[in-house]
Amino acid sequence: MNKVYLSDSGPKVSEAIYGFWRWTDKGLETSASIEKIVNLCLELGINTFDHADIYGDYTIEEYFGKLIQQKSFKREDIVLFSKCGIRKTSSGVTYFDNTRKYILESVENSLRKLKTDYLDIFLLHNIDKLSNPEDTAQVLFELVNSGKVKHIGVTNFTVFQHQLLESYLRKPIVTNHIELNLANTSAIEDGRIDFIKQRFSKPLAWAPLAGGKILNGRDAKSEMLRARLSEIGRKYEANVEQTAVAWLMQLGTLPIIGSLSETRIRNAASATEIKLSHEDWYDLYNLALLK
Numbered sequence: 001m002n003k004v005y006l007s008d009s010g011p012k013v014s015e016a017i018y019g020f021w022r023w024t025d026k027g028l029e030t031s032a033s034i035e036k037i038v039n040l041c042l043e044l045g046i047n048t049f050d051h052a053d054i055y056g057d058y059t060i061e062e063y064f065g066k067l068i069q070q071k072s073f074k075r076e077d078i079v080l081f082s083k084c085g086i087r088k089t090s091s092g093v094t095y096f097d098n099t100r101k102y103i104l105e106s107v108e109n110s111l112r113k114l115k116t117d118y119l120d121i122f123l124l125h126n127i128d129k130l131s132n133p134e135d136t137a138q139v140l141f142e143l144v145n146s147g148k149v150k151h152i153g154v155t156n157f158t159v160f161q162h163q164l165l166e167s168y169l170r171k172p173i174v175t176n177h178i179e180l181n182l183a184n185t186s187a188i189e190d191g192r193i194d195f196i197k198q199r200f201s202k203p204l205a206w207a208p209l210a211g212g213k214i215l216n217g218r219d220a221k222s223e224m225l226r227a228r229l230s231e232i233g234r235k236y237e238a239n240v241e242q243t244a245v246a247w248l249m250q251l252g253t254l255p256i257i258g259s260l261s262e263t264r265i266r267n268a269a270s271a272t273e274i275k276l277s278h279e280d281w282y283d284l285y286n287l288a289l290l291k
Contacts (some may be wrong), residue, residue, distance in 0.1 A: 001045025135167035
């Protein structure tokens with residue numbers, strides 16, 4: 001798998017990224033299971049891994065850190081992302097926190113759990129509407145200046161939120177993690193894709209298969225998409241999953257793979273070799289736009 005620059009200021013990442021956001025849903029958070037998936041990703045050329053404090057309350061990062069500590073691979077051969085910003089109260093209320101105290105605590109916790117001295121990218125995991133963007137930008141700059149964070153990113157930001165934070169930063173925002181798939185193309189219509197590209201960056205697409213809806217959804221639109229993906233995929237000797245991911249990648253986005261299935265990880269990785277024709281790409285996009 002090719003490595004590409006995420007932005008004009010770096011870093012270089014694999015064309016597909018593996019994210020651990022689904023792991024807490026399955027109860028499979030063990031060192032052995034994570035090692036198996038990480039080794040598979042490295043075998044396929046995926047060297048970029050996406051973490052967050054909320055993924056198992058740092059437990060996923062802790063298991064991953066053990067692999068680094070065991071020297072299963074060299075730290076310099078992988079690219080590590082981590083995020084913070086989403087929090088939950090004991091009663092289950094979700095809220096967002098971009099305060100200085102929380103950001104600093106989260107980065108220190110991630111570094112300690114991951115057994116590393118630095119994060120290649122640290123991302124704000126949703127914007128905190130109560131935060132002071134100047135204060136948030138200042139703490140992000142301090143983290144970069146200290147060497148604990150190499151680059152800054154954001155997740156689920158609108159164009160205006162992206163612009164607001166970046167106006168206070170002295171370092172570029174290198175990417176925005178956005179939801180994008182054939183069941184949800186809003187990031188194309190509302191300008192987020194264009195804006196990220198305008199910043200000489202590549203957007204990262206989470207939920208590239210709409211949480212499995214494209215593969216298993218029983219609503220009319222999902223079934224239409226699946227049928228068309230199967231029909232078009234036959235031209236490229238590709239299955240539904242490979243074709244759906246190839247459609248995303250042709251837009252210039254990098255998919256974040258979250259599956260625990262070896263087959264699905266292989267399918268997503270192999271999608272990098274598929275180049276749809278203009279006609280086929282727009283055929284799928286026009287179908288995606290149908291209500």
